Amino acid sequence: MDVLGVLNLGEIAQYFSKMAMFPVFDVAYYIVSILYLKYEPGSVEVSRRSPVASWLCAMLYCFGSYILADVMLGASPIDYFHNNSHVLLATAVWYLVFYCPLNLFYKCVAFMPVKLVLVALKEVVRTRKIAAGVHHAHHAYHHGWFIMVITGYVKGSGVALISNFEQLLRGVWKPDSNEILNMSFPTKASLYGAILFTLQETHWLPISKSLLICLFTLFMVTSKVFMTARHSHGSPFALVESWVCHLLFHSPLGCDDSHDHHHHPAAAAPAASPAKTKEELNEGTRKRKSKKAE
Amino acid sequence: MDVLGVLNLGEIAQYFSKMAMFPVFDVAYYIVSILYLKYEPGSVEVSRRSPVASWLCAMLYCFGSYILADVMLGASPIDYFHNNSHVLLATAVWYLVFYCPLNLFYKCVAFMPVKLVLVALKEVVRTRKIAAGVHHAHHAYHHGWFIMVITGYVKGSGVALISNFEQLLRGVWKPDSNEILNMSFPTKASLYGAILFTLQETHWLPISKSLLICLFTLFMVTSKVFMTARHSHGSPFALVESWVCHLLFHSPLGCDDSHDHHHHPAAAAPAASPAKTKEELNEGTRKRKSKKAE
Amino acid sequence: MDVLGVLNLGEIAQYFSKMAMFPVFDVAYYIVSILYLKYEPGSVEVSRRSPVASWLCAMLYCFGSYILADVMLGASPIDYFHNNSHVLLATAVWYLVFYCPLNLFYKCVAFMPVKLVLVALKEVVRTRKIAAGVHHAHHAYHHGWFIMVITGYVKGSGVALISNFEQLLRGVWKPDSNEILNMSFPTKASLYGAILFTLQETHWLPISKSLLICLFTLFMVTSKVFMTARHSHGSPFALVESWVCHLLFHSPLGCDDSHDHHHHPAAAAPAASPAKTKEELNEGTRKRKSKKAE
Numbered sequence: 001m002d003v004l005g006v007l008n009l010g011e012i013a014q015y016f017s018k019m020a021m022f023p024v025f026d027v028a029y030y031i032v033s034i035l036y037l038k039y040e041p042g043s044v045e046v047s048r049r050s051p052v053a054s055w056l057c058a059m060l061y062c063f064g065s066y067i068l069a070d071v072m073l074g075a076s077p078i079d080y081f082h083n084n085s086h087v088l089l090a091t092a093v094w095y096l097v098f099y100c101p102l103n104l105f106y107k108c109v110a111f112m113p114v115k116l117v118l119v120a121l122k123e124v125v126r127t128r129k130i131a132a133g134v135h136h137a138h139h140a141y142h143h144g145w146f147i148m149v150i151t152g153y154v155k156g157s158g159v160a161l162i163s164n165f166e167q168l169l170r171g172v173w174k175p176d177s178n179e180i181l182n183m184s185f186p187t188k189a190s191l192y193g194a195i196l197f198t199l200q201e202t203h204w205l206p207i208s209k210s211l212l213i214c215l216f217t218l219f220m221v222t223s224k225v226f227m228t229a230r231h232s233h234g235s236p237f238a239l240v241e242s243w244v245c246h247l248l249f250h251s252p253l254g255c256d257d258s259h260d261h262h263h264h265p266a267a268a269a270p271a272a273s274p275a276k277t278k279e280e281l282n283e284g285t286r287k288r289k290s291k292k293a294e
Numbered sequence: 295m296d297v298l299g300v301l302n303l304g305e306i307a308q309y310f311s312k313m314a315m316f317p318v319f320d321v322a323y324y325i326v327s328i329l330y331l332k333y334e335p336g337s338v339e340v341s342r343r344s345p346v347a348s349w350l351c352a353m354l355y356c357f358g359s360y361i362l363a364d365v366m367l368g369a370s371p372i373d374y375f376h377n378n379s380h381v382l383l384a385t386a387v388w389y390l391v392f393y394c395p396l397n398l399f400y401k402c403v404a405f406m407p408v409k410l411v412l413v414a415l416k417e418v419v420r421t422r423k424i425a426a427g428v429h430h431a432h433h434a435y436h437h438g439w440f441i442m443v444i445t446g447y448v449k450g451s452g453v454a455l456i457s458n459f460e461q462l463l464r465g466v467w468k469p470d471s472n473e474i475l476n477m478s479f480p481t482k483a484s485l486y487g488a489i490l491f492t493l494q495e496t497h498w499l500p501i502s503k504s505l506l507i508c509l510f511t512l513f514m515v516t517s518k519v520f521m522t523a524r525h526s527h528g529s530p531f532a533l534v535e536s537w538v539c540h541l542l543f544h545s546p547l548g549c550d551d552s553h554d555h556h557h558h559p560a561a562a563a564p565a566a567s568p569a570k571t572k573e574e575l576n577e578g579t580r581k582r583k584s585k586k587a588e
Numbered sequence: 589m590d591v592l593g594v595l596n597l598g599e600i601a602q603y604f605s606k607m608a609m610f611p612v613f614d615v616a617y618y619i620v621s622i623l624y625l626k627y628e629p630g631s632v633e634v635s636r637r638s639p640v641a642s643w644l645c646a647m648l649y650c651f652g653s654y655i656l657a658d659v660m661l662g663a664s665p666i667d668y669f670h671n672n673s674h675v676l677l678a679t680a681v682w683y684l685v686f687y688c689p690l691n692l693f694y695k696c697v698a699f700m701p702v703k704l705v706l707v708a709l710k711e712v713v714r715t716r717k718i719a720a721g722v723h724h725a726h727h728a729y730h731h732g733w734f735i736m737v738i739t740g741y742v743k744g745s746g747v748a749l750i751s752n753f754e755q756l757l758r759g760v761w762k763p764d765s766n767e768i769l770n771m772s773f774p775t776k777a778s779l780y781g782a783i784l785f786t787l788q789e790t791h792w793l794p795i796s797k798s799l800l801i802c803l804f805t806l807f808m809v810t811s812k813v814f815m816t817a818r819h820s821h822g823s824p825f826a827l828v829e830s831w832v833c834h835l836l837f838h839s840p841l842g843c844d845d846s847h848d849h850h851h852h853p854a855a856a857a858p859a860a861s862p863a864k865t866k867e868e869l870n871e872g873t874r875k876r877k878s879k880k881a882e
Contacts, residue, residue, distance in 0.1 A: 046475070047543065048544060048545050048546065049475070049545065050474065050475050050476070051539065051542070051545075052474055052477065052485070053474045053475045056474060070368070072664060072665065072666055073664050074368065074658070074662065074663050074664030074665070074667070075368050076366060076367050076368030076434075076441075077365070077366065077368070078440070078441050078444055079368065081438060081440040081441050081444070082435045082437065082438035082440075082441055084437065084438070084440065087440050098543075099542070099543055099544060140664075141670045143670065143672065144669060144670035144672070145672055146666070146669040146670075146672065146675050147664075147666055147669050147670055150666055150669070164756065168458065168472065169472065169474060169475070170475070171469065171470050171471055171472065171475050172469070173469030175756055175759065175760070175761030176759050176761075177759055178756065178757065178759065180638065180640055180641045180644060181634070181637070181638050181641045181757070181758070181759050182638070183638070183640065191640070245639065248639070248687070249636065249639045249686075249687055250636060250687060251636050251637065251639075252636065340769070341837065342837060342838060342839050342840065343769070343839065344768065344769050344770070344771070345833065345836070345837045345839075346771070346779070347768045347769045350768060364662070368662065369662050370660060370661050370662030370728075370735075371659070371660065372734070372738055373662070375732060375734040375735050375738070376729045376732035376734075378731065378732070378734065381734050392837075393836070393837055393838060462752065462763055462766065463766065463768060463769070464769070465763065465764050465765055465766065465769050466763070467763030467764075
């Protein structure tokens with residue numbers, strides 16, 4: 001009976017890891033990605049003033065991982081755009097999210113239970129992308145471990161890694177921070193996932209790829225759904241990371257950026273200070289103006 | 295007689311679309327492009343302080359479209375630089391425009407009637423580039439409509455699309471705006487041209503390519519010469535675009551950026567406000583200083 | 589006897605130009621490069637807060653020249669990372685420089701006599717890289733002189749050419765300047781070296797490549813060791829360059845940026861002025877604050 005159970009699990013994993021992502025999962029990916037774009041301050045104004053810029057940003061959100069992976073492997077960055085149906089689908093989603101009458105589509109997909117389902121589906125796609133990226137890089141560079149990790153990483157993180165330039169397209173420039181300096185949970189998880197899949201691909205991890213896909217998907221879906229439901233930005237890695245970083249890299253304990261930076265403003269990097277000074281100045285100007293108005 | 299007329303028109307179009315661009319038309323393209331570079335504030339100082347940076351900017355102005363198209367199709371970005379004669383010619387034009395004794399060359403080519411002829415020749419090259427870009431992309435991706443449009447677009451727009459980074463080379467950084475957020479007429483026309491040529495290439499537009507080249511060249515030359523002569527930045531598309539954008543993308547009517555932004559400062563995007571605040575501050579400082587001087 | 593002397597010199601040059609760079613010379617290159625990274629203000633904080641960003645910067649410092657050359661020739665930018673041993677070695681050096689207990693490793697390699705030896709070894713690698721870059725480009729583009737010069741140039745200059753983006757990774761943004769606008773000595777020497785090696789490769793310079801490598805290495809080692817020992821940023825080209833630039837490009841005499849900008853602050857480019865204004869403002873604010881504190 002036990003053998004049968006294992007066999008079944010293997011078969012389920014096999015089936016799951018071969019399941020087609022297009023169109024259901026991909027649409028969920030596009031919806032959640034463009035939803036996050038709409039959350040960005042100023043993105044709605046951009047969609048009114050310059051639909052082309054807004055469309056380009058939406059495409060970066062949807063296909064950023066393919067663009068980056070293609071760049072990393074020396075292919076054409078817009079290679080993925082020959083999948084007309086995918087691009088048309090993403091364009092339709094973009095149009096519905098930004099321009100649907102009465103904002104109906106946005107309200108539907110941003111409704112929490114719906115959003116949780118979509119987020120779960122998105123994480124399924126993300127895991128698949130990481131695995132595909134590592135596999136693709138392994139095909140091109142048989143012993144290039146670093147290349148495999150990097151390709152899997154950019155495949156999982158997508159637009160987040162080039163958020164500075166995506167913002168620039170919308171006329172926003174925030175050089176003080178970037179996704180690598182302050183990694184969010186999905187970016188970190190993509191890095192760890194890319195390392196795991198690389199270990200699997202080079203046979204250091206004695207586990208079948210389909211099972212690893214299954215397990216990692218399970219972890220990602222659970223974490224991300226839980227975090228979305230609780231509006232949390234904390235990371236399940238925080239405690240372990242904090243100790244490992246303290247031991248290996250002398251990082252101050254309890255100064256995990258994605259978690260605690262509201263509590264320890266004094267620990268902020270000096271790099272951020274000029275921006276703060278500017279903000280303070282503006283703050284001051286605003287206060288003076290409002291006083292005059294009174 | 296009518297058939298003969300059509301035959302002749304087709305023959306003329308055929309002849310026109312096969313005409314060699316090198317060297318006359320290309321030189322005109324280089325001259326007008328580098329003239330626009332010299333108009334940029336600070337570019338003359340850069341040419342004195344750092345000739346290498348100035349030369350690089352000039353090359354970006356002259357060959358930006360080739361560089362971008364090569365990047366988009368995954369080729370070497372400096373592939374076009376193996377045409378030594380083209381690069382040497384562009385270098386000679388750059389030298390004459392920036393360093394000619396008594397500024398003689400600049401004065402000649404900036405003289406309005408001469409400039410109008412050069413601008414007309416430049417638009418001939420632009421149209422050819424768009425057509426070549428679409429054709430090239432069609433060769434690489436037979437059904438990649440989006441790739442064709444994007445390649446034709448970057449081929450027509452050239453350095454304008456990377457103006458932020460070209461400015462950065464000269465030590466100037468204006469993140470508040472970019473060519474995609476505020477499209478100028480040539481960029482818009484390149485986009486529409488790329489769409490037309492893509493439709494032609496995929497046989498959705500029942501018209502011969504040579505005729506389309508002819509007609510689009512005629513449109514571009516007329517518009518651009520007219521606009522240059524009148525120092526206008528308005529666009530012949532403004533009215534249609536304004537209505538289409540209003541209907542499709544809920545853009546506020548009459549808020550076409552390239553046309554009316556002098557009249558409606560209140561409609562400016564919030565993204566531009568920090569820069570304005572800074573400018574106002576500087577303005578204030580300057581006023582105070584000039585008062586003291588008095 | 590004289591013939592024998594020449595023969596011997598040729599043989600020595602031949603032997604020297606075939607000498608393996610890995611691992612001794614490469615390690616020296618990594619150490620000096622990462623040392624310069626540690627000198628950058630804020631880089632130690634980044635290494636504490638975000639080891640991934642710090643590691644990426646270190647890799648850019650060590651392999652920036654390969655990355656840039658691969659990009660220029662249209663290959664995968666991370667192609668060089670399939671050399672696992674090189675990357676692991678650079679990673680080890682990075683770890684030792686930034687996280688070694690008691691800062692022991694840093695103190696050792698920053699100790700002047702040791703540093704001078706390492707700097708000398710680094711310049712040997714640089715010259716080899718320029719020669720290899722030109723050769724590689726010559727292989728791909730037989731008559732592409734400009735491509736050869738550009739490839740050799742980026743191979744010699746490495747991360748310096750993309751320092752703006754390397755800084756951005758660490759949350760620092762200084763658009764007012766860049767390596768092309770204000771060339772440092774190694775960047776300039778790389779440019780001249782790339783031109784010399786291109787002339788040699790295209791048989792305009794009647795000299796064997798091994799001899800040119802020898803002579804250029806000698807020049808680079810001498811200059812760089814001398815400059816490091818004297819903490820000087822002046823360039824041996826300054827006088828000649830100043831006159832040539834004055835004659836060819838109307839540059840003001842004696843305004844060589846890398847040499848004299850401390851003595852002639854009035855000659856600073858207008859591009860730098862907004863930043864200065866901001867700094868002055870901050871300065872003012874700080875003064876007022878400190879007054880209040882008193």
